[in-house]
Amino acid sequence: MATILLVEDDADVITLLQRFLSGEGYQVEKASDGASTLAAVAANAPDLVLLDIVLGEEDGRDILREMRYISDVPTIFLTGRGLESERIAGLKLGADDYIVKPFSIHVLLARIKAIVRRCAPQLDEEPIEAAGLTFDPAARRVTAAEREIELCTIEYRLLHFFLTHPGRVLSRSRLLDEIWGDDVCIEERTV
Numbered sequence: 514m515a516t517i518l519l520v521e522d523d524a525d526v527i528t529l530l531q532r533f534l535s536g537e538g539y540q541v542e543k544a545s546d547g548a549s550t551l552a553a554v555a556a557n558a559p560d561l562v563l564l565d566i567v568l569g570e571e572d573g574r575d576i577l578r579e580m581r582y583i584s585d586v587p588t589i590f591l592t593g594r595g596l597e598s599e600r601i602a603g604l605k606l607g608a609d610d611y612i613v614k615p616f617s618i619h620v621l622l623a624r625i626k627a628i629v630r631r632c633a634p635q636l637d638e639e640p641i642e643a644a645g646l647t648f649d650p651a652a653r654r655v656t657a658a659e660r661e662i663e664l665c666t667i668e669y670r671l672l673h674f675f676l677t678h679p680g681r682v683l684s685r686s687r688l689l690d691e692i693w694g695d696d697v698c699i700e701e702r703t704v
Contacts, residue, residue, distance in 0.1 A: 515560040515629045516540040520550045520576070521591070522568050526614075530563065533618055538687055539625075545569075547576045554584050560629055566592040566603070574606055581607050587628045591616070626690060641676045648676055667692060 517539050521527050531541045542559060544550040546568060553559065562580070566573035577588060587609045592599075595613035603611045610624050640649040647656045655662045655672065664672065670692045674683075685704040 514538055514540050516542060516557065517625070518542050518544060518550070518553050518557070518559040518562045518586075520544045520562060520564045520568065520573065522546075522565065526565075526591075529618070533622070534625075537622060538690075547571050547579065550576050551579055551583065554580055554586055558584070559586060560632070561625060562586055562588040563591050563625075564588055564608075566590055566594055566599075574603065577606050577608060587632050589621075589624065589628065591621070643676055643679070646676075648672060 517534055519527060519530055519534075519541055521530070521543070522545050527543060531543070534541050542553055542557065544553050550562070550564070554562065564573045564577060568576070573590065573592070577590075580586070580588070585607075588607070589610040589612060590603045590608045591612050591614065592603075593614045600611045600613075609628050612621055612624065640647055640651075642648075645657055647654075649655070650673065653669070655664055655669070671688070674688070674691055688704045
């Protein structure tokens with residue numbers, strides 16, 4: 514489960530995003546100023562930061578500058594400032610995306626998924642053994658009883674996901690997001 518640090522001072526936006534993102538399986542942490550943001554990034558290493566530019570007396574761009582000294586965590590500016598020059602400046606500062614309020618919650622979710630997926634660590638190089646099966650990501654091999662098992666790409670991804678999430682109940686929508694991603698249009702009944 515990816516962790517998103519939401520840096521926002523608008524209570525309505527916080528409530529909306531926390532409910533929606535939690536419902537999509539993300540763990541949401543909150544911060545409302547520069548000091549708490551930097552402390553959360555240093556201590557908890559979130560997978561993504563949603564950062565408003567206008568935070569009371571503080572400027573989110575300054576917070577991002579400071580954050581870049583301690584972390585390269587993917588960051589999306591989520592702001593009411595929509596001039597092209599402001600967007601370009603935000604991206605030049607090191608933001609991974611720039612979304613202007615008001616925004617579509619579904620577009621935001623798609624952009625979050627794309628960035629988290631792109632920045633996710635690659636498959637672990639260490640083999641995984643479970644129930645007589647050996648899954649070797651470095652060699653992209655699966656063996657059982659010393660016999661290699663041929664798997665298509667989707668089967669391989671599914672097996673890896675199941676082996677790295679043992680004992681968990683996984684929803685169809687979560688499997689669709691994790692295995693197929695946003696690039697393929699398939700129905701939930703496919704899983």
